[in-house]
Amino acid sequence: MLFEKRFWAGIEDGSITLTFRRWKRRQAVAGRSYRTGAGIIDVLAVDIVDPASISDGDARAAGYPDAASLVYELRGDDTLPTYRIEFRRSDRSDPRAELARESELDHDERAEIDRRLDRLDQASRSGAWTRDTLRLIGEHPARRAGDLAAMMGRERDDFKADVRKLKNLGLTESLDIGYQLSPRGRAYLADPS
Incomplete structure (x- = not known):
């Protein structure tokens, strides 16, 4: 799973535990592990959400100062479903x-x-x-x-x-x-x- 380099430190130290993506179809599965530039992450949950329901707390857990900043930076066509992916840094090494x-x-x-x-x-x-x-x-x-x-x-x-x-x-x-x-x-x- 790709993350911009600016998020790597937060993934490594455990302060970033969410990401939001616009996808045509689900690209991550709860219970699976994925490689990132910051190491291996274990995906805990994947849900479709309304971008308007993203809270400031969720945004901070995704590495953004607030929900407005996160929603503004969401990539992809805004008609696509928005996925909320909850994860933790894996204890396993790459x-x-x-x-x-x-x-x-x-x-x-x-x-x-x-x-x-x-x-x-x-x-x-x-x-x-x-x-x-x-x-x-x-x-x-x-x-x-x-x-x-x-x-x-x-x-x-x-x-x-x-x-x-x-x-x-x-x-x-x-x-x-x-x-x-x-x-x-x-x-x-x-x-x-």
Whole structure:
């Protein structure tokens, strides 16, 4: 679930426990966990509400000073249903972060990474990109995504979406600016067998 960066600290410290979204159909389910930029959250409830019924207290729990500010910033067509999503920060760590910390790979783990990267390359309309992207991030850590995308002759947003796929495999880590290889990513590139 995506949150603007300005909400991450509140999600991390537990002061933000609500979000409101306009969706065509429900995109979150109570009882499930979702990744955010601030870590994993556990969704407790998802209800359709009338935006006029949003209280100032609910707005503060969503990171806004008052209900008027929250309703003003709601994105999407105002004819769509407005969902009130109640959540808490999960005690569980992000499995991608745990995976990324692995600094030694056995033969089977390496073969699984190869298989997953090959599948991403085959699904791409622009051809193989995974290993070149890993090498580029390794050579230019903390470089802006737009700069890295230009070095590969790609659009920034498409490049960032692809780097997220590598992060899901535990091979890269996001920084405030740019990316770096994770210990797992460095281990993978260190042994090209």
